[in-house]
Amino acid sequence: MSSFTIQLTFHGDLPFFLGRKASTIERQLSEKTSVKDVIEACGVPHTEVDLILVNGEPVDFAAILTQDVAVDIYPVESSGITSFTENRLQVHNIREFVADGHLGKLVRDLRLLGVDVAYDTTAEDRQLVKTASDGNRALLTRDRRLLMHAMVQHGYYLRSQDPLEQTVEVLRRFDLGSTLAPFSRCLRCNALLQPADKADVFAQLEPLTKIYYEQFRRCPGCEQVYWSGSHFGKLQKRIEIIRSRLAGEDET
Numbered sequence: 001m002s003s004f005t006i007q008l009t010f011h012g013d014l015p016f017f018l019g020r021k022a023s024t025i026e027r028q029l030s031e032k033t034s035v036k037d038v039i040e041a042c043g044v045p046h047t048e049v050d051l052i053l054v055n056g057e058p059v060d061f062a063a064i065l066t067q068d069v070a071v072d073i074y075p076v077e078s079s080g081i082t083s084f085t086e087n088r089l090q091v092h093n094i095r096e097f098v099a100d101g102h103l104g105k106l107v108r109d110l111r112l113l114g115v116d117v118a119y120d121t122t123a124e125d126r127q128l129v130k131t132a133s134d135g136n137r138a139l140l141t142r143d144r145r146l147l148m149h150a151m152v153q154h155g156y157y158l159r160s161q162d163p164l165e166q167t168v169e170v171l172r173r174f175d176l177g178s179t180l181a182p183f184s185r186c187l188r189c190n191a192l193l194q195p196a197d198k199a200d201v202f203a204q205l206e207p208l209t210k211i212y213y214e215q216f217r218r219c220p221g222c223e224q225v226y227w228s229g230s231h232f233g234k235l236q237k238r239i240e241i242i243r244s245r246l247a248g249e250d251e252t
Contacts, residue, residue, distance in 0.1 A: 045147035058087035114181030
């Protein structure tokens with residue numbers, strides 16, 4: 001087969017992954033190659049790509065390139081194009097996630113907001129991929145190579161290294177703003193909390209807590225007990241800041 005040229009143009013924020021200012025790259029190929037492989041060879045995980053146009057026509061990741069073509073690659077929620085709504089490649093309503101072991105603070109924020117996030121600090125890459133695949137969870141990570149794994153169907157590469165900004169990124173990417181249920185999930189093990197009678201948790205309480213608090217919830221998984229103690233105000237403030245950032249407001 002004679003060599004041929006692929007011209008790739010990355011739109012929206014996808015040039016972030018290229019490590020260069022230019023958004024257009026040319027690749028010389030000498031054998032037929034899937035468009036997914038060509039895109040990921042440029043450093044862009046397939047989980048970040050929502051629409052691919054080859055010479056103006058929509059294709060999926062399995063499309064094979066065999067001749068000179070122009071390829072346009074668009075991210076999720078790209079403002080640059082509103083057509084081809086039936087040809088989008090990403091699911092936008094994912095509600096369950098798995099995070100890699102470096103994202104503990106992000107996981108705590110998301111669970112605080114009621115978001116279902118599986119998390120194991122000791123999980124290896126293959127375990128993360130399996131959890132994402134088996135549970136149809138979106139994988140959250142800053143390891144782009146992990147997102148390129150063929151078994152990973154849904155995922156997101158976190159742009160920021162700041163946990164607060166990461167939380168807002170995830171909420172925006174997966175449109176979670178209307179689904180939040182703060183203080184409904186265990187921060188330790190992710191299970192949904194259940195109301196608990198004071199008598200049932202009395203033995204687990206500190207002396208002053210036994211005196212001043214009457215309403216409790218308990219995790220059915222790890223049996224951690226929750227109540228609106230002195231820490232509650234700080235957590236509420238954290239939620240307010242996240243909601244403000246999500247709405248595009250400045251922190252006050």
